[in-house]
Amino acid sequence: MNELLNIGLIYSTVRTATPLLLAALGGLYSERAGVINIALEGLMLVGAFTAAVVTHYTHSPWIGLTAAIAAGVLIAAIHAVLCISFKAQQVVSGMAINILLIGVPALLSGAFFESTGATPQIPLHELLQYAPVVIAFALVPVTWYVLYRTPFGLRLRAVGENPEAADAAGVSVTRIRYAGVLLSGALAAIGGAYLSIGQSSLFTRNMTAGRGFIALAALIFGKWRPVQTMLACLLFGLAEALATQMQGVVRVPVQFIQIIPYVLTMIVLAGFIGLSRAPRAIGIPYQKEK
């Protein structure tokens, strides 16, 4: 057991936690504003795909990353329009976006690269293997600051808790919620881009493999707070890193380690480990009486 707890493990934990953390922080902006973001998976996928394709054509991973962010914001805008302006069921809209982003990348890469399974290889960029990690972890204090020390953060929390009160105080609930959802698109897309152009050198079909949902779980496990969410991401990252390292080494089936995050999340949600109170107005479209 001891030889497992090495630098390698820490390294791979951090690497695994990074995309989760980016997506979870994204989800935090959306959910603290009161919009359930089950679409994180799809938003990561659009980021991963766009980054790989644009990098392939422009040979610049930085342009690729920027494009990924733009694409994430664009897709998040669909979610925002449906949930905020059209008052659609937020979970349904999120599911649709996830399905859309399984289809669209495959369709496009099938058309452009004759393969629905993967985009062409792009050269690995040294810096991109580390930059997103730094960005992700730096975003934790930044998010904390934004949330608790800026007017925007105050308003964001207010519309997620009690939109009527925020409205009465003259805050535009619609505008703040849009901002939250769009931000979640940008951050989740960076998380996705890190998977395709940071950790690997191409986009493969459904390459997020449920990371968007784990990020969502981490967000809930972290009680919608930045630092706790980071710790949850690290814990979930560790579970995955351990599962990978243990494969073939220890006779504990990897599947049992894989389910740890999910089981923990369910336990937390049931209120067994402290109270995990969701933003009070989450999932409820704000309907002003007229």
Added chain:
Amino acid sequence: MLELRNITKRFGAVLANDHVNIKVKSGTIHAIVGENGAGKSTAMRIAYGFYTADEGEIIVDGQPRRIETPHDAIALGIGMVHQHFMLIEPMTVTENIVLGAEPGGAVALDLTKAAERIRKLSEEFRLAIDPHATIEHLSVGQQQRVELLKALYREAQLLILDEPTAVLAPQEVEELFAILRRMRAQGKTVVIITHKLDEVLAISDEVTVMRDGRVVGELQTSATNAAELARMMVGRDVLLRIEKPQAKPDSTVLSVEHLTVTARDGTQRLKGVSFQVRAAEIVGIAGVEGNGQTELIEALAGLIPHAQMSGRMEYLGRDIAPLDARSRRELGIAHIPEDRHRRGLLLDFDLKENSVLGVHYRPPVAVSLGSVLLDDGAIRKRTERIIEDFDVRPANPDLPARSLSGGNQQKLIIGREFVLQPKLLLVAQPTRGVDIGAIEFIHRKLVRLRDEGCAVLLVSAELEEVTALADRLLIIHDGEIVGEVDPTIATLEEIGLLMTGGKEQ
């Protein structure tokens, strides 16, 4: 300071404000009184930009103004303390107050400076609020003062308070009034919406009386009295009379002793209520809404969790406290709920399905396979019987309940409960939002049920209705029964005074 001119506002078919004119003079405390649904809050919510008026104009400091959002109102120096506080519970006092008007730039929220200003304001008006406290840890009275601070922080010159005393204990009311007087002394203007006449007399300089969406009186407080105001509020001097034979009460059906209901937030909604209802009598409960009537009826119907209740409820000599709603119905307790849309109906279900709610699981509705399958024929027959006996229109059992008018929806519910042939009927607001014809019809049915020997407990916010129907009238105020009167000799003023917390004469 503030003037509403010819304000008209409709909600669907309901005319909430009908050419309302209210003039509030600068530096005064102005009370707006009226019964529930008289249109007081609507008028003030229009002034604050929560609603937009269909017609009419708002004049602020002599200038016609467009107030479309609270933001506009705040900019004009208008602040409002809502009946339900607009506070964000997990946040601090300071955060709540600065929300929407944050100090510092976009990147730095200067809460320290804000907290300092709030502390000063709090001292100036003697509000005793710690700017760093979290809202959910404050008492209701303190939360209200945070709302006041919010307006003061934004330098509101005019403060509108919607039913500010409804949630306060008597000594807190005194404190609030002291604060309001201090504010007036500082040159601010206060509008207070209330239905408690003693408070109007105690605090206001001028008073506007509203009824049925219209202004029915503008008076100097010093030149009026509670009796006059009560009469203006309720309207007609002549009571609605219902032809009904003398009640011949029989043995006790329901006996309630020291019934106490505590809400989830810890406040006591019913404070040890005791009374009896006998067979073949209608016992009315009069009171301003929100004084525990809802909780009383729901507790008796079995819709409040046991943990929130204490005291005894005896029905035909049997303790029913441990029974759930279904068992109580089986014992012959029927319930016509106060809010037919929330409790009484499944709006998207058709009339057939609605007319078996509560008996859907037992014969004759559910029959074969051990009472599992619903018998459509029996359900249709039952529905048609209700439709016929209770004159529900349109007489089509397949229509969704939503498509019926309020009166017909109510008749359907009443019919559904009446065919149970109950021994005890709990009925709340039976004629709310119901047309005149249906009201008479419902009243006649209630009297007939009584004459058939049913014990009826009637709650209504319509004072006329309870006095006309009840054989005995209990008056509830602040979760307590504060008096019993004989409805045939008591005057409306007398009852109105008891309801509004005045002293018994």
Added chain:
Amino acid sequence: MKLLREILFPLIAVLAAFLVGAIIVLLIHDDPIETYKLLIGSALSWPDGIGYTLFYATPLIFTGLAVAVAFRCGLLNIGAEGQLYVAAFAAAWVGITFGGVEGRSIANLSAWLLVPLACFAAMASGAVWGAVPGVLKAKFGSHEVINTIMMNFIALALVSYFTQYHYKAQGDPILQTVPISASAHIARLGKFIPGLPERIPLNIAFFLALLACVLVYIFLWRTKWGYEIRATGANPAAAEYGGISTGRQIVLAMAVSGALAGLVGVNEVLGYRYRYYDSFSSGVGYGFTGIAVALLGRNHPVGVVFAALFFGALKRGGLFVDIFTEHVSKDLVEVLKALVILFVAAELYFRGRLGRFGLMRRAKI
């Protein structure tokens, strides 16, 4: 009038999705009309097109019903995916353990016992997997959406563990169990229908799906349980007033929903692969597609059948589009699926809009 409205909106949503899909096809330099011709034509050819369309529709009827039943109780069951995995494995486990499979069986039951037992195992395990989030919601108020998602992952991991470590044939490179006993197989329809070759996996489970529709209809609209479930979904406060324990209905609805999703295992294991094949519902799985089916079918058994046939046909057609167009892949189908959901989800808004023009006014009598 009401029926027309119920049909009109899903049709508009489908048309709108096809329109946007056409634009995407144009963008990737292909001919949308040809693509759609191929998509629909290949799904309707006899016997292969229709046979496969019905085969693909079968699991979608089950999951569509599953989502619809939960929805009628006001719940979103995102967990049909996990429920059907657990159920498929349970069906295979029964087919192996009680079917006289060499070295792995404790009994050798005849087909008359084995098939019902396997079906029961599928439904029961699906029901349990569905009931857990129901209990958590009723007892602790935790949101069923998150819990069903979590349960999906847990199901996948557990089932793949049992397959890998306990039920895989020695040296099999594919993650799948050993075959189930032949007496657990259910017949393919090719056996009875002239002209339909037996290689097409359309099997008895299709009729089971149609039967399930009838039963679900009876359950929801003709039994007291269905009444209580729908009352809870329509207005919990009124349901309580009517003496209905809403918590119990939530658990019941989730269990029934899970059992229905579990029936996918019958089609998959007893009628098609004759073994449990890991991740058989990958990509946009049957469970997730079931959400689209239920939404498009307006949460009604009849609507679910039509919506399932529609998506089944798309799946079949997608394979042909993949092969016979230059640029378009079968993933167009997933895109269409997502677009249909998005348009249906936005319906409320458009309905309000149309209402303003008097087009959707409620029928007055």
